[in-house]
Amino acid sequence: xxxxxxxxxxxxxxxxxxxxxxxxxxxxxxxxxxxxxxxxxxxxxxxxxxxxxxxxxxxxxxxxxxxxxxxxxxxxxxxxxxxxxxxxxxxxxxxxxxxx
Numbered sequence: 476x477x478x479x480x481x482x483x484x485x486x487x488x489x490x491x492x493x494x495x496x497x498x499x500x501x502x503x504x505x506x507x508x509x510x511x512x513x514x515x516x517x518x519x520x521x522x523x524x525x526x527x528x529x530x531x532x533x534x535x536x537x538x539x540x541x542x543x544x545x546x547x548x549x550x551x552x553x554x555x556x557x558x559x560x561x562x563x564x565x566x567x568x569x570x571x572x573x574x575x
Contacts, residue, residue: 496531497542500524500549507556511563518560525553 503524511517528549537543 496527496534497537497545497549500527500531500553501545503527504549504551504553504556508552508559511556511559514560514564518557521553521556521560524549525557528553 501524503520507517507521507524510520528546531537531542531546531549535541537546
């Protein structure tokens with residue numbers, strides 16, 4: 476018969492992102508990329524996502540295990556969403572004013 480220690484359950488821990496700002500900025504930037512054509516909201520959401528990503532890098536020591544790529548991805552995708560929003564605004568203004 477085995478002792479009571481054999482009845483213990485083994486737990487395998489998986490590393491998780493310890494700070495939520497980087498993950499929140501990554502998710503918000505993807506949502507801003509989906510709705511970039513909503514003119515004021517898409518740009519404001521991408522600006523907020525980029526700000527959160529920069530803030531998460533400034534506030535904590537970002538390593539690969541602690542979500543550095545989430546913050547950098549939030550900056551990259553948020554910048555793409557902001558650029559798409561601004562290009563859409565300028566392009567739609569140019570199309571409707573020039574060819575009206």
